[in-house]
Amino acid sequence: EAGVTQFPSHSVIEKGQTVTLRCDPISGHDNLYWYRRVMGKEIKFLLHFVKESKQDESGMPNNRFLAERTGGTYSTLKVQPAELEDSGVYFCASSQAQLRDGYTFGSGTRLTVV
Amino acid sequence: AQSVAQPEDQVNVAEGNPLTVKCTYSVSGNPYLFWYVQYPNRGLQFLLKYITGDNLVKGSYGFEAEFNKSQTSFHLKKPSALVSDSALYFCAVRGGAGSYQLTFGKGTKLSVIP
Structure with a gap:
């Protein structure tokens, strides 16, 4: 089966810009x-x-971050406007229904805000 | 609140020697414990998990981990290290009624020296 796919793998943006x-x-x-x-x-x-x-969105750092999952398939995470402290690696994961199931993680998106 | 401690930032071991990567946790209720590995420029890969049952859990690539409830530990072990095991290892816990959140440790960098 195909794994969890994340795009882009890397993104470099300037402070104040938007990234999805x-x-x-x-x-x-x-x-x-x-x-x-x-x-x-x-x-x-x-x-x-x-x-x-x-x-559960208790971990979202502030209202500059907006996540959506229209139709219950893929998801997007938008950062607007980006700040320097948003730099890092963003991982997505998915799992089946049960708590005992493991997660499958994607390769991550490395975001650099300059 | 749940937490995970990986007391060693880095572990160095000679190829062929046994390795241990330490993890202790704090959680209310019964813990679900996980180990993930991240190879350079790759995503998080699942190694093994403890849900219930035998305290010794066997996982991928010859790794195993022992759940110790009294010591609240879940150390990762392998009898004979390979150079290809060099990577970043993360311990994670999920606990609490109905919680799907994983709480991760800071990670331990394992270097296997030829």
Whole structure:
């Protein structure tokens, strides 16, 4: 089966610009998650979709971040306007229905804000 | 709140020697514990998980981990290290009623020396 696909793999933008990250989960996985790792720190949870609904967005840092999952398939994460501290690696993951199931992570998008 | 500690930023081991990457956790309720590995320029790859059952869990690439409830530890082990095992290793925990969030440790860089 195809894995979790993220696009782009790298993005370099200037402070104040907008960037949109995309994630295509494994087909049939209702659960989709966004995580990020900033400057060599821990990987932090951002939010969790179940199909098209936001189940938990407690990790979203502020209102400059907007995540969507229209139709319950792929998801986008938009940062507008980007700040320097947003630089890091953004990971997407998906899983099947049960809590005991593992996650499958994508390769990540490395975002650099200059 | 749940947390994960990986006390070693870096572990160096000679090829052929046994390796251990340490992880301790704090969570309310029964923990679901995971190990992931990140190779250079790659995404997070699932290694193994503990949900219930035997305390010794076997995973991919010859890795195993031992769940120790009294010590709240989940150390990753391999009897004989390979140079190709050199990577960044992350321990993660999911716990709490109905929580889908993974909490990660800071990661441990494993270097296997030929």
